[in-house]
Amino acid sequence: MRQTYRIIVIDDDPITRMDLVEMLQDAGYDVVAEGKNGEEAVRLTQTLHPHLVMMDVKMPGMDGLTAAELIQKSGQAAVLLLTAYSQNEIVAKAKAKGIRACLVKPVLEEELLPTVAFVLSDLSQIR
Template sequence: MKRLKILIVDDEPITRLDLKEMLEENGYEVVGEGKNGNEAIEKARTLQPDLIIMDVKMPEMNGVKAASVIRGFSDCAVLLLTAYSYRELIEDAKKASINAYLVKPVKERELLPAIEIAFSQREQLQTLNEKVKKMEQKMEDRKKIEKAKGILMKEWNCSEEQAYRQMRQKSMSNQMSLIKLAEQIIERS
């Protein structure tokens, strides 16, 4: 199993130290620490962690705002820590696509499952995003094939089935993918 790279961001040095010890004792790699939202953003860019454990209330920029910015360039999981459990804060965290939320003081028996769940959600989201990209590519390819068929139907005054059959035959005889052939037909028209 891959060793998770974790960034800890909290304005309290003792909290960062406690978290780092808990994490390293349990086999996680702490790749960096920060004390505010701006440092979280900067370190997330440079260190590319798998997970950020971040306090909500910090100077300069809070954890929810920092997480929103980080979501713009990273798909790392984010676990928020706070001494507060206000409903409004929970709603803000959901809008920022936070993966997990723990109320301080953090106990190891709560932290470790939250990390695993947050990371699992991250992996599921990555898998889903990859599937969406593949489906989008298939749709684009299909559109090109349909366009090429339309061009051949006009040029040869033939049916859709005949145009497609001709494309398939040419694709196989030239050992070329159907999409490459479609792109050539579109390009020359």
Template sequence: MRTVLICDDEPIIRMSLKKRLQELGFDEIMECGDGEAAVKTALARMPDMVMLDVAMPKLDGISAAREIRKKLKIPILLLTACYDQETVRKAKEAGVAALLTKPFRDQDLWPAIELAFAHASEVEELKEEVEDLKESIETRKVIERAKGVLMQRQALTEPEAFRKMQKLAMDKRKSMRQIAEAILLTE
């Protein structure tokens, strides 16, 4: 089930967009008319995607996108009549996945949506990879420090200290990081 939130202060645009999105297979289409309502609705209902007009009352679309992206990692499409460099720059900084200029053609909508979903998925995968790499680096640092402690305490060579930690990990059925952290606690 695909869900989308449309936020535009012009009801006629929302109605037209809703009809087109239903044709594209969206099951639930939520609507609102200002940026503050967009943020509240998105955080409460958690749609799969949000489409925001740039120029809206109470909170502009880029600011609303920024607020939504702080909590939800979903694709956001901006609808705008103006596409100057500053708007594009701000949209990129806010984490917007795509920008459609009004009046947009029906044939532009589906590719923008598909690319936005693909882009959002790719970004999340890259973020997960970065987190995994950070964790690996942190684990290596802990293991290296523990190895140094063993080398100093027990006059072991680096390979001997590493093998000792490996054996402890296997014997105690713990990870190398857990063994390294235990060694560092006894320091």
């Protein structure tokens, strides 16, 4: 039996969120929650214990890098960052915070699904 992975999707753009959720659900993933900022990402991770949190870097309030750092420190979930910027500085910050992967938006299904599978492939380091 294939394991069902729980995923939270966080992005301040509702259209982007909707697209990501649809792609993930069509691939058989269980999207357990959605949110629009880093505060929601941290809170939802603490209450729902997902395997993966996918979130945007630039959001109002707490940004994705700050939220990712808090989630990574707690060891509660893997983090996959989404960004509209492919700048080396953002990649370096994400790597320093233990982020498993980054994707540049707009995210295409043929990039998203293999990246999600890769991030989820080694959950032993998370749990």
